[in-house]
Amino acid sequence: MNRALVIGASSGIGAATAVALAAKGWEVLLHGRDAERLAAVRAQLDGAGHTLVSGDVVEWAEDPKRIPPIEPVDLVVWSAGICELSAAQMLSLKAVRRTLAVNLEAPLVVLSHFYRKGVVRDGGTIVLLGSEAAHDAGEGFAVYAASKGGLAAAARVLAKEFARRRVRVVCLEPGTVDTPMTRRLVAAFGGLKGGHMERMISPEHVAAQIVALLG
Numbered sequence: 001m002n003r004a005l006v007i008g009a010s011s012g013i014g015a016a017t018a019v020a021l022a023a024k025g026w027e028v029l030l031h032g033r034d035a036e037r038l039a040a041v042r043a044q045l046d047g048a049g050h051t052l053v054s055g056d057v058v059e060w061a062e063d064p065k066r067i068p069p070i071e072p073v074d075l076v077v078w079s080a081g082i083c084e085l086s087a088a089q090m091l092s093l094k095a096v097r098r099t100l101a102v103n104l105e106a107p108l109v110v111l112s113h114f115y116r117k118g119v120v121r122d123g124g125t126i127v128l129l130g131s132e133a134a135h136d137a138g139e140g141f142a143v144y145a146a147s148k149g150g151l152a153a154a155a156r157v158l159a160k161e162f163a164r165r166r167v168r169v170v171c172l173e174p175g176t177v178d179t180p181m182t183r184r185l186v187a188a189f190g191g192l193k194g195g196h197m198e199r200m201i202s203p204e205h206v207a208a209q210i211v212a213l214l215g
């Protein structure tokens with residue numbers, strides 16, 4: 001049976017991807033920090049044997065020895081990420097670093113560890129959740145856009161290097177998705193500008209795109 005590790009499976013796109021993969025017969029290792037939400041996602045999965053992996057990916061990146069032992073997988077979906085908005089004139093180093101630590105540093109360092117340690121099997125696939133914001137983002141999104149632009153740029157290089165072991169690296173760049181992340185922004189700002197509310201897609205739609213990539 002194919003085995004997948006979903007980083008950030010406790011919510012939104014990661015949770016929908018875990019559900020979609022299990023429905024296709026994959027064994028899923030679900031990662032997150034919130035144990036209760038993670039267990040609730042596992043309860044929705046078809047099949048048995050899906051396991052939970054807990055940990056803060058920033059702490060993993062700071063000290064890879066904190067990464068728990070993970071069985072080799074055929075697929076890693078990196079969905080963990082944060083989106084904090086700030087007017088450009090209010091940016092602080094602390095806030096910039098907080099977003100870059102989760103959205104850029106952690107995937108690079110932890111995926112490097114996964115590749116080195118054989119957590120990703122030869123011939124496997126890594127799917128990173130980038131964002132349309134890397135190319136077209138509104139006011140307040142400077143740091144988030146930078147983090148996702150950096151991720152997409154890095155993914156293109158990882159793809160070349162990891163091809164040595166036939167590991168495919170894909171950075172998916174969805175538009176606005178109806179997830180708890182988006183709902184927090186909507187609640188904080190009373191909506192989204194630029195027609196983003198109208199164009200919102202479901203996390204299941206993104207999950208289906210990820211599954212289709214594996215075909």
Ligand SMILES: NC(=O)c1ccc[n+]([C@@H]2O[C@H](COP(=O)([O-])OP(=O)(O)OC[C@H]3O[C@@H](n4cnc5c(N)ncnc54)[C@H](OP(=O)(O)O)[C@@H]3O)[C@@H](O)[C@H]2O)c1
Pocket residue numbers: 007008009010011012013014031032033034035037055056057058078079080081082083102129130131132173174175176177178179180181182
């Ligand atoms: N929503 C959108 O419109 C949209 C559009 C394009 C791309 N994306 C990207 O897609 C990904 C998923 O977004 P989403 O909307 O599904 O967000 P979400 O519902 O807020 O879920 C975020 C996930 O990331 C995990 N996470 C955050 N910080 C973490 C940390 N330091 N260590 C470990 N896990 C951490 C959360 O785990 P816990 O809750 O367990 O802490 C949660 O599972 C993100 O990378 C986001 O940037 C989102």
